[in-house]
Amino acid sequence: MTAIQLGVALPTMNEISTLGPDGIATAARHAETAGLDSVAAADVLIGDGTVALEPITVLSVAAAVTERVGLEFGVLSLPTRPVAMLAAQIQTLQYLSGNRVRLGVGIGGFPGSPFWQAVGAPSTGRGRRTDEALKVLPGLIAGEPTELPEAPGRPVVTLSPGTPVPPVLIGGGDSDAVLRRTITYGDGWLPSALTAAEASAAGQRLRDLAAERGRPMPGIHLGLHAVLGEGPEVRSAREAMAKQLSEFFAMPPEKVAEVTITGGPAQIAERIAAYAEAGVTNLGLGLDGPGYLRQLDLMAEARALLN
Structure with missing residues (x-):
């Protein structure tokens, strides 16, 4: 069984309204104290009033x-960001953090949204623009x-101080285009909402x-949603998560149950072990249940059962 690293998404959306401005720092410290391997921030800026913190700033606080x-990005939308400015920000974060960045990038999931329109990001040609950025970012x-x-x-840009290039993780589903982009430019593949069987097949x-191109096998960094714990409030949150994901991914309820993690430490550990067996190297959980810090503790308890 592959050794698996365990990470957690920081509370950058609705939950931050409850935790307050200190929530990111508190969550990051708690995750480190709990023994988790990474913290992540997603790029979900839409501009329609949806609560969403900017991920580079979030990981700088962490x-x-x-x-x-x-410090993992899951993922940065390359079409919304000028490549030279993005490189300067990532280089600075890598330098100041002691080389802890994991650079998850993708074509972006909200083309045509108010935010995309405001920053002049294209709705078409996103794959080509992403590939061009990946050529020069390292x-x-x-x-x-x-x-x-x-x-x-065609300016020639030199940014200083140079740093080790962080692992580049290519976000997206299991399409041929994404997998080939991963082999060409990436050190890892960063999908979401896959069953263990789907992750194994894509792996x-x-x-x-990788063998065809003489490249090393990329790591698989899988992101899943989770509602951890038991009780009436947790059950309500679990139902809300299932409904939201079913609508977003157009999945039947039984499939949603396969691509989310719920329950107490023993159940969590069992699901983590199944993904490790399938070849997933890094599993990151987005915590959708009540009591963010308590859910972090349940992750740590599950992790201990695997050791």
Whole structure:
């Protein structure tokens, strides 16, 4: 069975309204104290009034109050961000955090939203724009003179101080385009809402593609939603999560149950072990239940059962 790392999504959406401005720092410190391996922030800026904190700022706060945990983006929408500015931000975060960044990137999931319109992000050609950014990001972060052929005048940019290039994780589903982008540019693949069987099958396709191109097998960083614990309030949250995910992913309820994690420590540990057996190297949970910090503790208890 593959050794698996366990991470948690920081409370960047509705839950931050309850936790308050100190919630990110408190959650990041708690995750590190609980022995988790990473904390993550998603890029879900829509601009329609949906609560969503900006992820680079969020992980900068997490870096400032922790010493060990990995800082994972799950994922940054490359079409919404000028590549040179993004590289400067990631390089700075990598430098100040002691090289703890895991750079999850993708084509973005909200084209046409008010935020995308406001920043001039394209609704079409997102795959090509993402590939062009992935070609130049490593050199920019490393501090190498890097030509930006997509920018007016094709400037050569050198950012300093250069840092080790963080692991690049390619976000997306199990389509051929995403898996090939992962092999070409990535150190890991970052999907979400897959069953253990689906993760195993996609992992075999990745392994075959890697062998074809003489590349190492990427890690599989899977993100799942979770409502942990028991009791009436937890059951209500579990039902709300199932309804929301069923609508968002157009999944039947029985499939939603397969791609979410619920219950107490023993049940959580059993599900984590199944994903580890399927070849998942990193499992990140988005906590949708009541009592964020209590859910973190339940994750830690489940982790202890696996050791």
